[in-house]
Amino acid sequence: MECIFCGKENTAKSIEHIVSESLGNTVYLMERSRVCDECNRRFGKFEREALSSTIFLMERARMGIPNKKGNAAQGQLGGFGIQGNKDLVKNLVTLTGLKEEDIVDWKPESQTFTLKLPTFEKNEVAVSKTLLKIGLEALFTSKKQVYKKYDFKELRQFLDNTNQAEWPLVVSAPAHGKFESIPINYHKFELAKTRCHLLYQEADQQTLLFRFSYGGIAMTINLLGRDLNWLEHYQAPAGHETIYPAHFRAKLTRLLAQRD
Numbered sequence: 001m002e003c004i005f006c007g008k009e010n011t012a013k014s015i016e017h018i019v020s021e022s023l024g025n026t027v028y029l030m031e032r033s034r035v036c037d038e039c040n041r042r043f044g045k046f047e048r049e050a051l052s053s054t055i056f057l058m059e060r061a062r063m064g065i066p067n068k069k070g071n072a073a074q075g076q077l078g079g080f081g082i083q084g085n086k087d088l089v090k091n092l093v094t095l096t097g098l099k100e101e102d103i104v105d106w107k108p109e110s111q112t113f114t115l116k117l118p119t120f121e122k123n124e125v126a127v128s129k130t131l132l133k134i135g136l137e138a139l140f141t142s143k144k145q146v147y148k149k150y151d152f153k154e155l156r157q158f159l160d161n162t163n164q165a166e167w168p169l170v171v172s173a174p175a176h177g178k179f180e181s182i183p184i185n186y187h188k189f190e191l192a193k194t195r196c197h198l199l200y201q202e203a204d205q206q207t208l209l210f211r212f213s214y215g216g217i218a219m220t221i222n223l224l225g226r227d228l229n230w231l232e233h234y235q236a237p238a239g240h241e242t243i244y245p246a247h248f249r250a251k252l253t254r255l256l257a258q259r260d
């Protein structure tokens with residue numbers, strides 16, 4: 001079989017999970033030998049980083065999703081240590097490294113405060129790569145006609161490290177336009193059990209959006225390239241703070257100013 005990423009003929013026997021096992025997926029898998037061992041190994045590195053040092057870690061811990069070895073999610077996010085319950089009980093997360101300045105809006109009468117968790121700890125590249133990998137594998141598996149319509153050269157060159165320039169994404173902003181599910185029937189149903197949804201939207205020739213939501217977070221990325229045009233729709237009231245990595249916000253503001 002031909003690897004869908006590097007094109008090499010291979011007979012890899014390993015099982016490629018479209019959505020990582022550590023996010024609770026055991027059923028949505030790639031056809032054998034469609035991802036070669038070399039690509040699979042490379043993907044493992046950024047997937048591990050994305051799942052253990054970003055907001056995904058918090059969601060895995062909160063939902064009691066075990067890792068491949070059956071243990072609770074554990075890792076570091078910003079200055080916080082995050083550990084899910086060892087018996088995988090939902091909504092029991094142990095947080096260490098909490099400092100006084102992290103406690104905002106303390107209300108003694110109701111004993112509540114707001115804790116702002118960082119989304120990334122300089123791991124945006126690992127997250128972009130993980131989303132692009134999931135998006136392409138899902139389309140190949142469940143929406144072949146959409147997969148065949150586009151050229152994913154830029155995506156492949158990012159994943160094989162030929163071009164390492166950062167790739168923008170939007171975090172937890174409301175969806176703009178109409179999205180449809182990539183997986184259908186059984187796969188869609190099983191993934192929904194961990195509040196995992198894979199959606200796509202064909203916007204224009206340069207924009208094929210992939211929206212990945214998991215628990216309380218949602219991320220949107222353009223599978224076709226680093227083009228910023230589509231991002232104007234995701235402008236938050238105070239600016240572009242839903243767009244990552246942060247330097248794309250200034251770039252987008254300039255781009256929109258030129259257009260006016």
Ligand SMILES: [Zn+2]
Nearest residue numbers: 003006036039
């Ligand atoms: Zn490959």
